Amino acid sequence: MITVDMRDRKPIYEQLIDNIRTLAVGGHLSPDEHLPSVRQLAAELAINPNTIQKAYAELERQGVIYSLPGRGNFISPDIGAIAAAERRKQTELLRASMQAAKNGGVTEKDALTLLREIYGDE
Amino acid sequence: MITVDMRDRKPIYEQLIDNIRTLAVGGHLSPDEHLPSVRQLAAELAINPNTIQKAYAELERQGVIYSLPGRGNFISPDIGAIAAAERRKQTELLRASMQAAKNGGVTEKDALTLLREIYGDE
DNA sequence: TAACTGTACTGTTCGTTATAGTACGGTTAT
DNA sequence: ATAACCGTACTATAACGAACAGTACAGTTA
Numbered sequence: 428m429i430t431v432d433m434r435d436r437k438p439i440y441e442q443l444i445d446n447i448r449t450l451a452v453g454g455h456l457s458p459d460e461h462l463p464s465v466r467q468l469a470a471e472l473a474i475n476p477n478t479i480q481k482a483y484a485e486l487e488r489q490g491v492i493y494s495l496p497g498r499g500n501f502i503s504p505d506i507g508a509i510a511a512a513e514r515r516k517q518t519e520l521l522r523a524s525m526q527a528a529k530n531g532g533v534t535e536k537d538a539l540t541l542l543r544e545i546y547g548d549e
Numbered sequence: 550m551i552t553v554d555m556r557d558r559k560p561i562y563e564q565l566i567d568n569i570r571t572l573a574v575g576g577h578l579s580p581d582e583h584l585p586s587v588r589q590l591a592a593e594l595a596i597n598p599n600t601i602q603k604a605y606a607e608l609e610r611q612g613v614i615y616s617l618p619g620r621g622n623f624i625s626p627d628i629g630a631i632a633a634a635e636r637r638k639q640t641e642l643l644r645a646s647m648q649a650a651k652n653g654g655v656t657e658k659d660a661l662t663l664l665r666e667i668y669g670d671e
Numbered sequence: 672t673a674a675c676t677g678t679a680c681t682g683t684t685c686g687t688t689a690t691a692g693t694a695c696g697g698t699t700a701t
Numbered sequence: 702a703t704a705a706c707c708g709t710a711c712t713a714t715a716a717c718g719a720a721c722a723g724t725a726c727a728g729t730t731a
Binding site for chain 4: 586587588602605606616617618619620621622
Binding site: 520 | 647650660
Protein backbone atom coordinates (compact mmCIF):
# COMPACT_ATOMS: atom_id res chain seq x y z
CA MET A 428 0.00 0.00 0.00
CA ILE A 429 1.24 3.43 -0.94
CA THR A 430 1.16 5.83 1.99
CA VAL A 431 2.57 9.19 3.04
CA ASP A 432 3.32 10.70 6.42
CA MET A 433 2.67 14.44 6.53
CA ARG A 434 4.59 14.77 9.81
CA ASP A 435 7.74 13.34 8.28
CA ARG A 436 10.46 15.88 7.49
CA LYS A 437 11.12 14.05 4.25
CA PRO A 438 9.24 15.65 1.33
CA ILE A 439 6.10 13.85 0.18
CA TYR A 440 7.41 13.24 -3.32
CA GLU A 441 10.54 11.61 -1.91
CA GLN A 442 8.44 9.42 0.36
CA LEU A 443 6.47 8.31 -2.68
CA ILE A 444 9.63 7.55 -4.64
CA ASP A 445 11.17 5.44 -1.88
CA ASN A 446 7.84 3.82 -1.06
CA ILE A 447 7.05 2.68 -4.57
CA ARG A 448 10.58 1.57 -5.32
CA THR A 449 10.64 -0.48 -2.15
CA LEU A 450 7.33 -2.11 -3.08
CA ALA A 451 8.57 -2.84 -6.59
CA VAL A 452 11.90 -4.29 -5.47
CA GLY A 453 10.20 -6.27 -2.72
CA GLY A 454 7.92 -7.92 -5.23
CA HIS A 455 4.78 -6.34 -3.82
CA LEU A 456 4.29 -4.68 -7.18
CA SER A 457 4.59 -6.92 -10.23
CA PRO A 458 6.32 -6.08 -13.51
CA ASP A 459 4.02 -4.21 -15.89
CA GLU A 460 1.53 -3.69 -13.08
CA HIS A 461 -0.69 -0.67 -13.59
CA LEU A 462 -0.06 2.04 -11.02
CA PRO A 463 -2.82 4.36 -9.81
CA SER A 464 -3.28 7.35 -12.08
CA VAL A 465 -1.81 10.67 -11.04
CA ARG A 466 -5.21 12.15 -10.25
CA GLN A 467 -6.59 9.03 -8.56
CA LEU A 468 -3.62 8.59 -6.22
CA ALA A 469 -3.67 12.30 -5.46
CA ALA A 470 -7.32 12.00 -4.46
CA GLU A 471 -6.70 8.90 -2.32
CA LEU A 472 -3.79 10.47 -0.45
CA ALA A 473 -5.40 13.91 -0.35
CA ILE A 474 -2.41 15.62 -1.89
CA ASN A 475 -1.77 17.62 -5.03
CA PRO A 476 -1.57 15.81 -8.40
CA ASN A 477 1.60 17.75 -9.21
CA THR A 478 3.32 16.04 -6.29
CA ILE A 479 2.40 12.58 -7.62
CA GLN A 480 3.54 13.61 -11.08
CA LYS A 481 6.88 14.72 -9.69
CA ALA A 482 7.40 11.36 -7.99
CA TYR A 483 6.35 9.36 -11.07
CA ALA A 484 8.67 11.41 -13.29
CA GLU A 485 11.63 10.69 -11.01
CA LEU A 486 10.75 6.99 -10.77
CA GLU A 487 10.69 6.82 -14.56
CA ARG A 488 14.05 8.57 -14.71
CA GLN A 489 15.38 5.89 -12.34
CA GLY A 490 13.94 3.14 -14.54
CA VAL A 491 11.61 1.85 -11.84
CA ILE A 492 8.47 2.57 -13.86
CA TYR A 493 7.59 3.50 -17.42
CA SER A 494 4.75 5.64 -18.68
CA LEU A 495 2.47 5.36 -21.69
CA PRO A 496 0.91 8.78 -22.30
CA GLY A 497 -2.82 8.43 -22.26
CA ARG A 498 -2.62 4.96 -20.71
CA GLY A 499 -0.88 5.27 -17.39
CA ASN A 500 2.23 4.41 -15.42
CA PHE A 501 3.51 0.85 -15.07
CA ILE A 502 6.13 -1.02 -13.09
CA SER A 503 9.24 -1.68 -15.16
CA PRO A 504 9.50 -5.23 -16.50
CA ASP A 505 13.16 -5.58 -15.60
CA ILE A 506 13.17 -5.34 -11.85
CA GLY A 507 16.45 -7.18 -11.59
CA ALA A 508 18.67 -4.24 -12.37
CA ILE A 509 16.58 -2.04 -10.13
CA ALA A 510 16.87 -4.47 -7.24
CA ALA A 511 20.63 -4.51 -7.70
CA ALA A 512 20.77 -0.72 -7.60
CA GLU A 513 18.58 -0.69 -4.51
CA ARG A 514 20.87 -3.20 -2.84
CA ARG A 515 23.92 -1.07 -3.60
CA LYS A 516 22.22 2.05 -2.30
CA GLN A 517 21.10 0.39 0.93
CA THR A 518 24.54 -1.09 1.44
CA GLU A 519 26.13 2.35 1.30
CA LEU A 520 23.54 3.81 3.66
CA LEU A 521 24.15 0.93 6.05
CA ARG A 522 27.88 1.49 5.91
CA ALA A 523 27.45 5.16 6.83
CA SER A 524 25.06 4.28 9.63
CA MET A 525 27.43 1.69 11.04
CA GLN A 526 30.29 4.18 10.98
CA ALA A 527 28.16 6.76 12.78
CA ALA A 528 27.12 4.15 15.32
CA LYS A 529 30.73 3.21 15.97
CA ASN A 530 31.66 6.86 16.43
CA GLY A 531 28.67 7.23 18.73
CA GLY A 532 29.95 4.57 21.07
CA VAL A 533 27.92 1.58 19.92
CA THR A 534 30.06 -1.53 20.45
CA GLU A 535 30.59 -4.18 17.80
CA LYS A 536 28.93 -6.66 20.12
CA ASP A 537 25.79 -4.54 20.41
CA ALA A 538 25.70 -3.96 16.65
CA LEU A 539 26.02 -7.70 16.12
CA THR A 540 23.16 -8.38 18.52
CA LEU A 541 21.05 -5.84 16.66
CA LEU A 542 21.87 -7.49 13.34
CA ARG A 543 20.81 -10.91 14.64
CA GLU A 544 17.66 -9.34 16.03
CA ILE A 545 16.72 -7.83 12.66
CA TYR A 546 17.48 -10.88 10.54
CA GLY A 547 16.15 -13.40 13.03
CA ASP A 548 18.25 -16.25 14.39
CA GLU A 549 16.61 -19.29 12.83
CA MET B 550 37.85 20.61 14.39
CA ILE B 551 34.47 22.17 13.86
CA THR B 552 33.57 22.29 10.19
CA VAL B 553 30.57 22.96 7.99
CA ASP B 554 29.62 21.74 4.51
CA MET B 555 27.57 24.28 2.61
CA ARG B 556 26.65 21.71 -0.07
CA ASP B 557 25.07 19.40 2.47
CA ARG B 558 21.28 19.33 2.49
CA LYS B 559 21.39 19.30 6.28
CA PRO B 560 21.05 22.82 7.76
CA ILE B 561 24.24 24.43 9.02
CA TYR B 562 23.03 24.72 12.60
CA GLU B 563 22.19 21.00 12.65
CA GLN B 564 25.62 20.16 11.29
CA LEU B 565 27.14 22.20 14.10
CA ILE B 566 24.99 20.47 16.72
CA ASP B 567 25.90 16.98 15.55
CA ASN B 568 29.51 17.93 14.97
CA ILE B 569 30.11 19.38 18.42
CA ARG B 570 28.20 16.65 20.22
CA THR B 571 30.21 14.00 18.40
CA LEU B 572 33.46 15.72 19.35
CA ALA B 573 32.32 16.01 22.97
CA VAL B 574 31.16 12.42 23.26
CA GLY B 575 34.27 11.17 21.49
CA GLY B 576 36.49 12.87 24.01
CA HIS B 577 37.96 15.31 21.51
CA LEU B 578 36.51 18.12 23.58
CA SER B 579 37.16 17.99 27.30
CA PRO B 580 34.70 18.75 30.13
CA ASP B 581 34.55 22.48 30.91
CA GLU B 582 36.56 23.23 27.78
CA HIS B 583 35.99 26.71 26.46
CA LEU B 584 34.25 26.71 23.07
CA PRO B 585 34.89 29.42 20.48
CA SER B 586 32.72 32.48 21.02
CA VAL B 587 29.67 32.96 18.86
CA ARG B 588 31.23 35.79 16.91
CA GLN B 589 34.64 34.17 16.58
CA LEU B 590 33.33 30.85 15.26
CA ALA B 591 31.01 32.70 12.92
CA ALA B 592 34.00 34.58 11.53
CA GLU B 593 36.08 31.40 11.19
CA LEU B 594 33.38 29.49 9.35
CA ALA B 595 32.22 32.56 7.41
CA ILE B 596 28.61 32.20 8.51
CA ASN B 597 26.16 34.31 10.47
CA PRO B 598 26.57 34.61 14.26
CA ASN B 599 22.85 33.91 14.66
CA THR B 600 23.39 30.46 13.19
CA ILE B 601 26.09 29.67 15.76
CA GLN B 602 23.88 31.00 18.51
CA LYS B 603 21.04 28.75 17.39
CA ALA B 604 23.31 25.70 17.53
CA TYR B 605 24.74 26.62 20.94
CA ALA B 606 21.26 27.20 22.34
CA GLU B 607 20.14 23.75 21.22
CA LEU B 608 23.29 22.11 22.54
CA GLU B 609 22.66 23.73 25.90
CA ARG B 610 19.06 22.49 25.84
CA GLN B 611 20.44 19.01 25.22
CA GLY B 612 22.84 19.36 28.14
CA VAL B 613 25.93 18.99 25.98
CA ILE B 614 27.24 22.45 26.83
CA TYR B 615 26.51 25.18 29.34
CA SER B 616 26.81 28.91 28.98
CA LEU B 617 27.98 31.66 31.32
CA PRO B 618 26.67 34.98 30.01
CA GLY B 619 29.57 37.32 29.49
CA ARG B 620 32.07 34.47 29.75
CA GLY B 621 31.33 31.97 27.04
CA ASN B 622 30.11 28.47 26.27
CA PHE B 623 31.67 25.38 27.80
CA ILE B 624 31.49 21.62 27.39
CA SER B 625 29.31 20.04 30.04
CA PRO B 626 31.25 18.40 32.90
CA ASP B 627 29.08 15.29 32.91
CA ILE B 628 29.71 13.78 29.51
CA GLY B 629 28.76 10.33 30.75
CA ALA B 630 25.01 10.81 30.53
CA ILE B 631 25.39 12.52 27.19
CA ALA B 632 27.47 9.69 25.81
CA ALA B 633 24.82 7.24 26.97
CA ALA B 634 22.11 9.23 25.21
CA GLU B 635 24.22 9.40 22.08
CA ARG B 636 24.72 5.64 22.18
CA ARG B 637 20.98 5.06 22.50
CA LYS B 638 20.25 7.42 19.63
CA GLN B 639 22.81 5.83 17.33
CA THR B 640 21.55 2.38 18.23
CA GLU B 641 18.05 3.29 17.13
CA LEU B 642 19.30 4.85 13.90
CA LEU B 643 21.34 1.73 13.22
CA ARG B 644 18.32 -0.47 13.86
CA ALA B 645 16.27 1.48 11.30
CA SER B 646 19.09 1.41 8.78
CA MET B 647 19.50 -2.35 9.19
CA GLN B 648 15.81 -2.89 8.69
CA ALA B 649 15.85 -0.77 5.53
CA ALA B 650 18.89 -2.66 4.29
CA LYS B 651 17.16 -5.98 4.86
CA ASN B 652 14.08 -4.75 3.02
CA GLY B 653 16.34 -3.51 0.24
CA GLY B 654 17.76 -6.95 -0.34
CA VAL B 655 21.02 -6.73 1.59
CA THR B 656 21.79 -10.19 2.95
CA GLU B 657 22.72 -10.88 6.55
CA LYS B 658 26.05 -12.17 5.31
CA ASP B 659 26.82 -8.92 3.49
CA ALA B 660 25.74 -6.86 6.48
CA LEU B 661 28.00 -8.95 8.68
CA THR B 662 30.92 -8.44 6.35
CA LEU B 663 30.28 -4.70 6.40
CA LEU B 664 30.20 -4.72 10.19
CA ARG B 665 33.54 -6.50 10.40
CA GLU B 666 34.93 -4.04 7.87
CA ILE B 667 33.85 -1.04 9.93
CA TYR B 668 35.04 -2.33 13.29
CA GLY B 669 38.17 -3.94 11.97
CA ASP B 670 39.00 -7.61 12.46
CA GLU B 671 41.94 -7.50 14.82
C1' DT C 672 -18.07 11.55 -28.14
C1' DA C 673 -17.17 11.33 -23.26
C1' DA C 674 -14.18 10.15 -19.81
C1' DC C 675 -10.29 8.85 -18.80
C1' DT C 676 -4.94 9.11 -19.05
C1' DG C 677 0.01 11.64 -18.92
C1' DT C 678 2.26 15.96 -19.44
C1' DA C 679 3.45 20.82 -19.34
C1' DC C 680 2.96 25.02 -18.00
C1' DT C 681 2.24 29.56 -14.77
C1' DG C 682 1.54 31.51 -10.52
C1' DT C 683 1.02 31.48 -5.54
C1' DT C 684 1.46 30.19 -0.76
C1' DC C 685 4.01 28.55 3.03
C1' DG C 686 7.66 27.22 6.19
C1' DT C 687 12.53 26.86 7.06
C1' DT C 688 17.07 28.48 6.76
C1' DA C 689 20.19 31.94 6.84
C1' DT C 690 21.43 36.56 6.83
C1' DA C 691 21.74 41.60 8.42
C1' DG C 692 21.53 44.83 11.83
C1' DT C 693 20.77 46.59 16.37
C1' DA C 694 20.62 46.52 21.21
C1' DC C 695 21.52 45.40 26.12
C1' DG C 696 23.69 43.51 30.10
C1' DG C 697 27.51 40.56 32.18
C1' DT C 698 32.70 39.67 32.42
C1' DT C 699 37.48 40.73 32.24
C1' DA C 700 41.82 42.97 31.73
C1' DT C 701 44.01 47.22 31.35
C1' DA D 702 36.42 53.20 35.00
C1' DT D 703 36.69 52.00 30.45
C1' DA D 704 37.43 49.36 26.48
C1' DA D 705 36.92 44.97 24.54
C1' DC D 706 35.25 41.12 24.87
C1' DC D 707 31.23 37.76 25.93
C1' DG D 708 26.03 35.72 25.60
C1' DT D 709 21.49 36.91 24.47
C1' DA D 710 17.36 38.89 22.42
C1' DC D 711 15.07 41.16 19.13
C1' DT D 712 13.14 42.62 14.19
C1' DA D 713 13.36 42.45 9.37
C1' DT D 714 14.60 40.50 5.12
C1' DA D 715 16.20 37.45 1.48
C1' DA D 716 16.40 32.97 -0.53
C1' DC D 717 14.96 28.50 -1.35
C1' DG D 718 12.25 24.28 -1.78
C1' DA D 719 7.88 22.01 -1.23
C1' DA D 720 3.35 21.92 -2.08
C1' DC D 721 -0.75 23.66 -3.92
C1' DA D 722 -4.13 25.76 -7.46
C1' DG D 723 -5.52 26.16 -11.91
C1' DT D 724 -5.39 25.64 -16.78
C1' DA D 725 -4.36 23.51 -21.02
C1' DC D 726 -3.44 20.00 -24.52
C1' DA D 727 -2.65 15.58 -26.65
C1' DG D 728 -3.14 10.44 -26.45
C1' DT D 729 -6.22 6.33 -25.18
C1' DT D 730 -10.29 3.81 -24.54
C1' DA D 731 -15.05 2.36 -23.86
